[in-house]
Amino acid sequence: xxxxxxxxxxxxxxxxxxxxxxxxxxxxxxxxxxxxxxxxxxxxxxxxxxxxxxxxxxxxxxxxxxxxxxxxxxxxxxxxxxxxxxxxxxxxxxxxxxxxxxxxxxxxxxxxxxxxxxxxxxxxxxxxxxxxxxxxxxxxxxxxxxxxxxxxxxxxxxxxxxxxxxxxxxxxxxxxxxxxxxxxxxxxxxxxxxxxxxxxxxxxxxxxxxxxxxxxxxxxxxxxxxxxxxxxxxxxxxxxxxxxxxxxxxxxxxxxxxxxxxxxxxxxxxxxxxxxxxxxxxxxxxxxxxxxxxxxxxxxxxxxxxxxxxxxxxxxxxxxxxxxxxxxxxxxxxxxxxxxxxxxxxxxxxxxxxxxxxxxxxxxxxx
Amino acid sequence: xxxxxxxxxxxxxxxxxxxxxxxxxxxxxxxxxxxxxxxxxxxxxxxxxxxxxxxxxxxxxxxxxxxxxxxxxxxxxxxxxxxxxxxxxxxxxxxxxxxxxxxxxxxxxxxxxxxxxxxxxxxxxxxxxxxxxxxxxxxxxxxxxxxxxxxxxxxxxxxxxxxxxxxxxxxxxxxxxxxxxxxxxxxxxxxxxxxxxxxxxxxxxxxxxxxxxxxxxxxxxxxxxxxxxxxxxxxxxxxxxxxxxxxxxxxxxxxxxxxxxxxxxxxxxxxxxxxxxxxxxxxxxxxxxxxxxxxxxxxxxxxxxxxxxxxxxxxxxxxxxxxxxxxxxxxxxxxxxxxxxxxxxxxxxxxxxxxxxxxxxxxxxxxxxxxxxxxxxxxxxxxxxxxxxxxxxx
Numbered sequence: 025x026x027x028x029x030x031x032x033x034x035x036x037x038x039x040x041x042x043x044x045x046x047x048x049x050x051x052x053x054x055x056x057x058x059x060x061x062x063x064x065x066x067x068x069x070x071x072x073x074x075x076x077x078x079x080x081x082x083x084x085x086x087x088x089x090x091x092x093x094x095x096x097x098x099x100x101x102x103x104x105x106x107x108x109x110x111x112x113x114x115x116x117x118x119x120x121x122x123x124x125x126x127x128x129x130x131x132x133x134x135x136x137x138x139x140x141x142x143x144x145x146x147x148x149x150x151x152x153x154x155x156x157x158x159x160x161x162x163x164x165x166x167x168x169x170x171x172x173x174x175x176x177x178x179x180x181x182x183x184x185x186x187x188x189x190x191x192x193x194x195x196x197x198x199x200x201x202x203x204x205x206x207x208x209x210x211x212x213x214x215x216x217x218x219x220x221x222x223x224x225x226x227x228x229x230x231x232x233x234x235x236x237x238x239x240x241x242x243x244x245x246x247x248x249x250x251x252x253x254x255x256x257x258x259x260x261x262x263x264x265x266x267x268x269x270x271x272x273x274x275x276x277x278x279x280x281x282x283x284x285x286x287x288x289x290x291x292x293x294x295x296x297x298x299x300x301x302x303x304x305x306x307x308x309x310x311x312x313x314x315x316x317x318x319x320x321x322x323x324x325x326x327x328x329x330x331x332x333x334x335x336x337x338x339x340x341x342x343x344x345x346x347x348x349x350x351x352x353x354x355x356x357x358x359x360x361x362x363x364x365x366x367x368x369x370x371x372x373x374x375x376x377x378x379x380x381x382x383x384x385x386x387x388x389x390x391x
Numbered sequence: 392x393x394x395x396x397x398x399x400x401x402x403x404x405x406x407x408x409x410x411x412x413x414x415x416x417x418x419x420x421x422x423x424x425x426x427x428x429x430x431x432x433x434x435x436x437x438x439x440x441x442x443x444x445x446x447x448x449x450x451x452x453x454x455x456x457x458x459x460x461x462x463x464x465x466x467x468x469x470x471x472x473x474x475x476x477x478x479x480x481x482x483x484x485x486x487x488x489x490x491x492x493x494x495x496x497x498x499x500x501x502x503x504x505x506x507x508x509x510x511x512x513x514x515x516x517x518x519x520x521x522x523x524x525x526x527x528x529x530x531x532x533x534x535x536x537x538x539x540x541x542x543x544x545x546x547x548x549x550x551x552x553x554x555x556x557x558x559x560x561x562x563x564x565x566x567x568x569x570x571x572x573x574x575x576x577x578x579x580x581x582x583x584x585x586x587x588x589x590x591x592x593x594x595x596x597x598x599x600x601x602x603x604x605x606x607x608x609x610x611x612x613x614x615x616x617x618x619x620x621x622x623x624x625x626x627x628x629x630x631x632x633x634x635x636x637x638x639x640x641x642x643x644x645x646x647x648x649x650x651x652x653x654x655x656x657x658x659x660x661x662x663x664x665x666x667x668x669x670x671x672x673x674x675x676x677x678x679x680x681x682x683x684x685x686x687x688x689x690x691x692x693x694x695x696x697x698x699x700x701x702x703x704x705x706x707x708x709x710x711x712x713x714x715x716x717x718x719x720x721x722x723x724x725x726x727x728x729x730x731x732x733x734x735x736x737x738x739x740x741x742x743x744x745x746x747x748x749x750x751x752x753x754x755x756x757x758x759x760x761x762x763x764x765x766x767x768x769x770x771x772x773x774x775x776x777x778x779x780x781x782x783x784x785x
Contacts, residue, residue, distance in 0.1 A: 030434065036426040036637065044420050051413055051604060056405035061710065061717035062397045064404070093464030093606065096636035100624030121635060124625030214637065219420060221464070221606040221639030236623060237464075237471045238507055239500020240722075248500050249467030250405065250599060252606025255639065319431045328425075328432040 028326045029374050033304055034164050034192060034362035035330055039258070040217035046261035047219050050254040057251055058242060071251055074260035081263050082190075082209065083200030084226040090246045091256055094223040095191040095212030096121040097236070099158075101225050101247070102187045102208045105233025107156040110185070113148055114158040115140050115170065116348035122158050122189055132157070138168035138296035138349050145175060149182035156185045161193035161204075165332050165345040165360050167305025168296040169193070176205030191215050191223075195266030196274075196302050201226050213259030216266045217365055222255035266365070274363050275303035280372035281361060282306055288380050291387075295346055295358060304363040308379075309346070311354045313386045318359050321386060325378040329361050398765045399717045402600075402694055402754030403549050403577060408645075409602035409755070415648035416604065419641035427640045428629060438640045445647020452650040453575075453594060454585035455611050461633045462643055465608035466576035466597035467500040468623070470543075472610055472634065473572045473593040474504040476620030477541050478513050481570075483621065488540035488569070492516045494526060495737040497545050499722065501574055505543070513540070522739045523687040524553035531560060535567035542569050546578025549722050550734040550750055551686035552695025554582055561590035570618065576600050576608075580653030581661065581692050586611055592618045596650075598642065602755055603649030607642035660755050665693040667753050671762035672696060678770030685738060685748065696751040697735075699744050704776040706749050712772035716765045719750050 030038065039047075055067030072086070079086040092098045103112065103125040112129040114122055117138060123129070132148060133141045140159055149155060157179050159170045172188055179186040188206040193199050195216030201209045207228045214220040227233070232246075239248035285292050285308055295307035310318060315331035322329055332343045346355035363371060399407065419441065427442045429435025447457040463469045478491060491505050495517050505515045516534060521527050526544060535542070542564040544555050557573055564571040572593035575584055579594075580601035586594060594611040598604050612618050612633065626635030653660075676682060681701035700709065706720045721732035731745035740748070749769070753762065 028434065030425075032426070032429055032432065032435075035429045035435070036424060039420050039424045047420060048413075048417075051408050051416075054399075054405065054407045056401075056599075059401055059404045059717070059719055061401060061719065062714060063399055063401070063717045093468070094636045094639075096626040097464070097624060100626065104624070119626075120628070121626035124628075124635065127625075212637075214426075214639075219639065219641060220426075220637050221642050237468050237500075238503035239467045239470065239498065241499070248471070248503065249465045250605055252464065252604075252642075254604060255606045255642070316431075323432045328429075328434055330429055330431050 028328055029371060030328045030364055031361050031367070031371065031375060032328050032330050033364035034215070034360060036214045036220065037217040038364050038366055039219060040262045040265045040365070042265040043218045043258040043262035047254045047258040050257040057253060058240070067253055070257055071253060074256045077260045078224060078263055079226065082194065082211065082226055083202040084209070085229055087244070088227040088229055088231070090225045090227070090243050091251050092223045092225060092247060093221060093252070095189070095210055095215065098210035098212070098223045098225040099189055100125040101233065101236045102210060103156065103158060104236055106185050106187060106208060109154070111152055111155045112158065113145070113155050115160065117163050117345040118158060118160055119164055119189060119191070122160070126158065134348050136350050137299040138163060138166050138345070139299050140170045140175060142171065142174055142178065146178055149178060149184055154183055156187060158187045158189065160189040161199065162197070162302045163345060164192050165343060165358070166296040166307040167192070167302035169300040169302065172204050172206060180205065192302065195263060196268065196271060196304060198268050201228065207231055213255060213262065216262050218259040218262035219255050221252050222259045224259070270365065271303040274367065277363055277367055277369070277372055278304060278306055281375055284372060284376040285379070288376065289383055293354070295349060295351065306361040307346070307358050308361060309351065309354050309358040310383060310387070311357055313357055315357055315359055317386060318382060321382040322359070322378055325382065327375055327378045329359055331359055397715050397717050398761045400751050400753060400757065400765055401717045401719050402752035403750060404719060404752070405599045405605065406602045406754050407756055408604060409649065409652060411652060412603050412645045412648045416641045416645040419644050427638050428627070442638055442640055442643045445643045448647040448651040448654070449596065449609050452580065452654045453611060454587055456614065459611055459614050461610045461612055461630045462638055463608045463610055463634055464606055466574065466595045466600070469595035469608050469610040470498070470500045470574050471504050472620060472623050473595060474501065474541065474543055475508060475623065477570050477572070477593065477618065478508050479511070479621040480619045481540055482512070486540065488538055490514045490516050490539040491541045491543065492518060492534055492539055492569070493543045494518050494520055494545070496520050496524065496548055496734045497543065498549055498574055498576070501543055501545070520737055524548060524551045524685070524738050525687055525690060526555055526560065528556065528559055528563070531563055535563055535569065537568065539567055539569040541572060543572040543574065546573050546575040546584060547582060547692045548686070548734065549577045550732055551697040551738065552691040553686040554578070554690045554692060557589040557591070565590050577692065580650070580657055581694065583657070586613070598646040598649060601649045601653050604642050604645040606639060607646045609646065661693045664753050664755070664757070667757050667759060667762045668693060668696060670759060671751070671753065671766050674763060674766035675770055678766070679773055685735065685740065694753040697748060698751065699740070699748045700773050702773070702777040703743065704747050704773060706747055708776040708779065709749065709769060709772045712775045713768045716768050718769070720748065721750060
């Protein structure tokens with residue numbers, strides 16, 4: 025991994041050293057947090073300490089935090105649980121975990137800059153009965169931030185619930201359930217520098233939901249199964265170490281990448297550039313060159329990026345996110361550059377050198 | 392284990408991590424942290440290869456093929472996925488069978504999954520067990536007919552350690568045209584299990600019960616003939632659509648190593664563990680002659696002892712008087728509640744006896760010195776408890 029440059033943080037952030045220490049510590053300590061003997065009680069203290077730290081970090085009460093196996097399960101738990109008996113409305117650029125959890129949901133369109141169309145949301149809410157609205161805090165491909173607080177206000181006026189997939193925003197921007205006015209918030213440990221294998225759903229006080237995975241009575245009956253203590257300990261440690269103040273450094277690196285792209289290639293487009301975005305994410309479209317080809321060429325040059333979501337089987341299709349923003353054919357020509365928390369200072373120069381060589385070769389071939 | 396550390400005899404609740412498992416996982420935290428689904432780049436492909444090698448080890452432990460292994464967050468999720476997934480898929484395909492047959496002594500997550508299905512129009516049939524904890528095969532035969540969709544019977548009971556006759560149960564389930572699922576969280580790696588021999592369609596595995604990490608498990612899903620499931624939740628479509636969500640590569644690698652060690656050393660472990668168990672029981676019996684073992688004395692997993700103490704004592708009081716020993720009164724999930732064990736009730740123990748019962752779980756890392764110390768400590772705690780009148784107020 026020596027010479028490679030990892031710019032795929034939105035697939036997974038590198039593990040933070042604080043998280044690694046907590047994971048190893050919890051693994052060596054052992055114990056089942058549901059056991060009442062000494063080993064169990066020690067495990068329980070670790071679990072509840074992590075729960076309190078995470079809840080307070082993200083503006084919820086400890087008793088309203090449900091540990092899950094990750095962001096996908098947290099989203100599914102919220103949507104199945106809160107969406108019962110309600111229409112489900114989901115933003116057009118939501119992650120597959122949200123869209124798949126609500127088959128047949130109604131789509132809320134986004135504007136060309138990737139932000140949710142609040143007028144359209146308002147009209148949809150006017151049109152029918154009680155709803156659950158699903159909006160992501162930050163998009164995984166473009167980094168575009170939805171106006172969650174405004175959407176929450178609209179939902180409140182119409183008696184709708186709002187679920188926010190905050191998997192990409194947590195740890196990168198200040199995030200507070202109470203302050204956003206949302207009803208629930210999904211988090212993932214490995215997207216903020218913790219280990220994979222733990223996530224959480226935060227609920228507004230007073231809100232409850234039935235379990236998706238039954239049995240054992242853990243997590244106040246909302247999620248059965250022995251809690252994955254090492255992953256949870258690492259999750260809490262990573263959240264404590266993630267400093268939204270570091271956003272300035274990453275944003276400066278990203279701006280250097282985008283300025284370089286613009287000066288190198290007038291035909292290239294940065295998706296969502298005009299919208300508020302995560303500090304670490306750039307969605308770069310090179311019209312006429314399939315995303316897959318770009319990713320392979322950059323991989324050979326030692327640059328680890330992706331064409332979009334990292335989910336299933338590496339199939340690169342046209343991005344539904346870019347398509348929803350109106351990019352048409354060019355929606356198949358976008359790559360995602362996402363800077364990790366430990367991105368080196370010369371990441372822009374390394375990336376631009378490889379990208380420029382790639383463009384020179386592939387654009388010529390495409391033409 | 393340091394001498395001042397409590398003796399850990401609760402290996403049914405969770406097992407300590409094998410240091411070799413930790414060593415296998417370390418590089419995936421320290422060197423390559425990539426998402427194994429990021430196969431577009433070299434780091435992701437390396438992680439994917441490690442995940443697939445682990446999958447092959449897990450499959451080999453139970454005589455399956457790698458592609459029959461679906462990775463989950465643990466046995467609770469595997470059991471939910473197997474039972475709800477099979478029932479919902481069959482119903483959606485127009486299958487008329489509605490009955491789900493299981494045992495009164497199954498793990499809570501199996502019973503709750505079955506109960507959840509009752510609300511969806513399925514018909515749970517919860518069979519009793521004999522006083523020795525085993526399923527009466529004649530009763531099963533009478534129960535099986537063309538209305539039965541799924542039979543779910545655990546391999547090894549988590550409280551009393553009895554080993555069900557899975558080969559016979561599987562054969563009967565298949566003959567009746569039903570699917571056969573077994574919760575092998577306590578059995579896998581501790582007793583030999585082969586999916587062909589027991590004719591399982593679905594088999595649940597837990598990582599942290601076989602000296603692997605918490606947060607990872609697996610479900611075996613038969614391919615020939617193909618068993619289909621509705622996923623519990625969807626998303627990125629990982630695990631062939633059965634189970635979405637980023638695979639936790641280090642935990643998967645840990646489960647793979649734990650499975651490899653169990654396959655290589657399981658028989659050796661079993662012999663050594665049975666030796667410690669006999670030594671422990673002999674020592675305890677010298678001090679507490681009328682102690683009684685629950686569950687069939689022969690058909691049981693080597694590490695388990697489920698013991699009812701004489702003298703009208705309360706097991707909680709024994710535990711409180713022996714803080715240097717980690718044992719339990721039943722399954723960890725419910726161990727914080729004061730309800731007596733439903734498993735002990737199902738084998739016919741009166742409530743007072745159930746309240747006087749402890750579960751002992753001896754494991755790979757239990758030493759002879761550990762069991763000697765634990766037996767002495769529990770015997771002293773019992774004597775103390777006998778002399779202290781039982782309070783009703785708890």
